[in-house]
Amino acid sequence: VIDILKFRLGYGRQTVAFPDGPPRFPERFRGRPALDTDRCAIDCIACADACPTEAVLDAGLMTMRIDLGRCTFCGDCASACAPGAIRFTNDHRLSARSRDALAASGDEPILAPALREEVRRVFRRSLKLRQVSAAGCNGCEAELNASGNIQFDAGRFGIQFVASPRHADGIVVTGPVSENMRVALLKTWEAVPPPRIVIAVGACAISGGPFRGSPAVCGGAESALGGIPVDLYVPGCPPHPITFLDGMLRLLGRMR
Amino acid sequence: VTVATEPLQDRRSGSDDVVETWNGEPVDAAAVPVLPIERFRRVVLDVLGAGGRLSAMLARPEGDRLLVTAVLADDPEGKLALLSTLVGASYPSLSAEAPSAQAFEREIAEQWGVVPEGHPWLKPLRFERPLRAGPDAFGRKDPRATIPGEYPFFAVEGEEVHEVAVGPVHAGIIEPGHFRFQCHGEKVFHLEIVLGYQHRGIETMLRGGPDRRSLALAESIAGDTSVGHALAYVRALESLSGHMATARAIALRGVALELERLANHVGDLGMLANDVGFLPTASYCGALRADFLNALAEICGSRFGRGLLAPGGVKFDLGAEGARALSARVRASWEKVRAAAGLMYEAPSVRARFEGTGTVSRDDAIAIGLVGPAARACGVDRDVRRDHAFGIYRFVHLPVVLAESGDVFARTWIRVLECERSVEFVVSQLENLPEGPIRTELAPLAPRQIVVSMVEGWRGEIAHVAVTDERGRFERYKVKDPSFHNWLGLALALRDGQISDFPLCNKSFNLSYAGHDL
DSSP, X not given: OHHHHHHHHHHOOOSOOTXXXXXXXXXXXXXXXXXXXXXXXXXXXXXXXXXTTOOEESXXXXXXXXXXXXXXXXXXXXXXXXXXXXXXXXXXXXXXXXXXXXEEOTTOOOOOOOOOHHHHHHHTTOEEEEEEESSOOSHHHHHHHHHTSTTTOGGGGTEEEOSOGGGOSEEEEESSOBGGGHHHHHHHHHHSOXXXXXXXXXXXXXHOGGGTTOTTBOSSHHHHHTSOOOSEEEOSSSOOHHHHHHHHHHHTTSOO | OOOOSOTTHHHHTTOOSXXXXXXXXXXXXXXXXXXXXXXXXXXXXXXXXXXXXXXXXXXXXXXXXXXXXXXXXXXXXXXXXXXXXXXXXXXXXXXXXXXXXXXXXXXXXXXXXXXXXXXXXXXXXXXXXXXXXXXXXXXXXXXXXXXXXXXXXXXXXXXXXXXXXXXXXOSSSOOOOEXXXXXXXXXXXXXXXXXXXXXXXXXXXXXXOOOTTHHHHHHTSSGGGHHHHHHHHHHHHHHHXXXXXXXXXXXXXXXXXXXXXXXXXXXXXXXXXXXXXXXXXXXXXXXXXXXXXXXXXHHHSOTTOXXXXXXXXXXXXXXXXXXXXXXXXXXXXXXXXXXXXXXXXXXXXXXXXXXXXXXXXXXXXXXHTOOHHHHHTTTOOOOHHHHTOOGGGGTSOOOOXXXXXXXXXXXXXXXXXXXXXXXHHHHHHHHTOOOSOSBOOOOOOXXXXXXXXXXXXXXXXXXXXXXXXXXXXXXXXXXXXXXHHHHHHHHHHHTTSBGGGHHHHHHXXXXXXXXXXX
């Protein structure tokens, strides 16, 4: 026991400064892409040709956008763009409340608005979530696990993953939702008592990601849940734990 | 137990039963001998009986029949042997005599409706849609409508026997799978594992490629093994185009693969500590895992190494300064891990929980074809990095670590020792990166070839088998994750154990659901 305590004393505080201080990312971290369509060469759609998930919308036009709901943040579009019209910033704030708001254009930050007041008041200081991995590759799952470890410590905001949907205030869906998981996902959702929320984490759960179009998957949480609205989309492949925390804190109105 | 040194030797001399190749060496698809089924079975069973290993088995249609190809590995010699047979509606199964074929034969039965007669456990494998019209191998009315778990489970009857069902949605943040236990009190008679919930249709999507989506798919086969599967994929492409990755590229790939191993092994040590309630190691290793993920992100921007690999090389380079700094960080992080893991091994309460729990015998491990740390924990000496050396491992050898006891303790201890070797490797590579370009152009893929691309991922042997058509596109792209072999090992580990030990045993294997289900 003495050895354990000595080790503990030498170990110091592990929790990240975020949200009180700025988050730290490696230099090459790819966050929100910034677009400068003025630089686009005429008739050039090299970015769209390089994209594995058809995330570049209106390529080569002034209205060009990158759908963060499809983007895997691989950076291939930026590498393919000789004039440098696409650049990945290190802005980790990516979450949105509507599918349309996920279309990144220009260099505008994406900031999710909070839940409506009645719901927000209930969940503000304690939000218990049931995670449903529905054909997620274990990338998003790993980062959600990390969001609860001593570094990112979602628990300090009252955000916790619980073992039963009966104890939960909402579900967090990862993966494109395979046909084989659709029933289990629906049953889990039905078991959560209202008021309840749905959070879609990762490109797969938002749009199907690289699996979009495969007959074996539903193409994301929204189409699998058939009409049940998604309250928060957290883009990434997988999203960084800080991106997830940022989205959650904004959803709960604890960060503006 | 002695392993014959050259199990393929007698097949080679004077017989045309197999075509020989090795890891990453394409052969003419037409050169793979097509044997009558009886001869095919004889050769496969003989090779397995002599210490060879079934690395992969795949099928593709040929007219109204099915061309089944087996990939046999001779680990001591570093050789592979390919052989095929044509089957109709049914064929005599291999699995009764060679249990390591059981999942492959179920996969083929499910995809193509071919019945392996005499298969001791003929049940759907991942409940995927059949790849051609025709009768269902399992006699289901509508295979498209069934989902995992809709089938008769193995049941034990008796007055005090009870059944426990867990999943597909689990208590933690875990991928979906269903576990059905037949118990007598606490004692587990039998565990049946039902998978398939994660099926996304990856192999079907890869067919006709390579295209711009293929690499993203390879990186998502198992998200915790992005580097491992992406490496197997780009190496398959490179060997089909006769391309040699540069020295600097293969060194950086090796660093990334070992960092992935480190991150996962360290995370597992934390989770194992958590499952026996030893929280200091659980907390520290959980956080220290991030050091290795962040090291990957320093190289390529993604904590999972996504976007690093490309056919023809790697997309990101490291400057001399960056490489030195990274090497120092990895070493410093490892010192912390060693101390944090040490706390756990010094605690008698932890050792008491680890030792003798979830034991798999060496004979069983060989029979079912375990791979990776799970096999090495049973004293089965196999590691693709040495046996079928690829890339940087042809020049730099990592000592293979073995344990004997085959229990949870062995499976955790192996991870510590493997981490140690990986850290040495990463540090020395980063301090001596070869000069030169990191990426060169790839030529088009050669038509009508078959290639086996193997990588030792952190769970064990990854094997991708690519077959190209007359235009150099993928006619068939077979993916085998190490979990494909190892899930049966978990089921065996629980036999006669306590049901309350399941979480611990499960974590000691930590297998991929997505990698199995594809």
